[in-house]
Amino acid sequence: MAEKILDADTTSQVKEFFDQMEKPVEILFFSKEGDCRTCGDTRQLVGEVAAISDHISLTEHDIDQESGLAGEYHVDKTPTLVIAGKEDGKLTDYGLRYAGVPSGHEFGSFVKDILLVSRRDSGLGPQMREFLGALSKPLKFLVFFTPT
Amino acid sequence: MEFFDLANQYEVSGVPHTAILDDSGNLLHSVIGGVPEQFMLDELKSKIK
Numbered sequence: 001m002a003e004k005i006l007d008a009d010t011t012s013q014v015k016e017f018f019d020q021m022e023k024p025v026e027i028l029f030f031s032k033e034g035d036c037r038t039c040g041d042t043r044q045l046v047g048e049v050a051a052i053s054d055h056i057s058l059t060e061h062d063i064d065q066e067s068g069l070a071g072e073y074h075v076d077k078t079p080t081l082v083i084a085g086k087e088d089g090k091l092t093d094y095g096l097r098y099a100g101v102p103s104g105h106e107f108g109s110f111v112k113d114i115l116l117v118s119r120r121d122s123g124l125g126p127q128m129r130e131f132l133g134a135l136s137k138p139l140k141f142l143v144f145f146t147p148t
Numbered sequence: 149m150e151f152f153d154l155a156n157q158y159e160v161s162g163v164p165h166t167a168i169l170d171d172s173g174n175l176l177h178s179v180i181g182g183v184p185e186q187f188m189l190d191e192l193k194s195k196i197k
Binding site: 077099100124125127128131135137138139140141142143144145146 | 164188196
C-alpha cells in the first residue's frame with residue numbers, strides 16, 4: 001500500500017473545512033493510460049481528498065477511451081480534474097478545471113474550490129458579478145501555478 | 149515542468165500567472181501574481197471590451 005500523501009494533521013484540517021460543505025460534489029478525474037507522468041500522484045491525492053467527506057464522489061475517465069465525455073468537458077490534457085456540482089445524479093459544470101497535480105500551495109485552492117462548488121456560490125462580490133454578467137462573449141481564465 | 153508547452157504558449161515566466169482568453173483561445177490579457185478581487189476587476193474593466 002502506497003504511503004499516504006496527506007498526513008493526519010492535514011486530513012484533520014481538510015475534514016474540518018469539508019464539514020462546511022452543503023451539497024454533493026463530484027470530481028471527474030481524466031487520466032491517460034501509460035503516457036501520463038503525474039496521473040498516479042493525482043489519483044492518489046484526489047482519492048485521499050474524496051475519502052474525507054461523504055459529500056464528495058470521485059470518478060475516473062480515460063481521456064482516449066472516453067473521448068466524448070472529455071470533449072463534453074473540454075478536457076484535452078491529463079491529468080485534469082473537473083469539480084462539478086451533483087444533484088439527483090445530474091452534474092452541473094461550473095467551469096472549474098485543475099490540470100496537473102493540485103498539490104503544494106494549490107492544494108488549499110483545490111480544497112476551497114470543492115467547498116465553493118458544494119455551496120453553489122462563487123463567493124465573488126456584487127461588482128464582479130455585475131461585470132461578468134454583462135459580458136457578451138465567453139472568457140476563459142487559465143491560472144498557471146507550480147505544484148510545489 | 150508540467151504542461152511546458154502551454155506555459156510557453158502564454159509566455160509564463162512566473163507564477164501565479166492568469167491568462168485571460170477569448171472563446172477562440174486568443175490571449176486578451178495577463179495578470180501576474182495573486183491579486184485581490186478589486187484589482188482583478190479593475191484589470192478586466194480596463195482591458196476587456
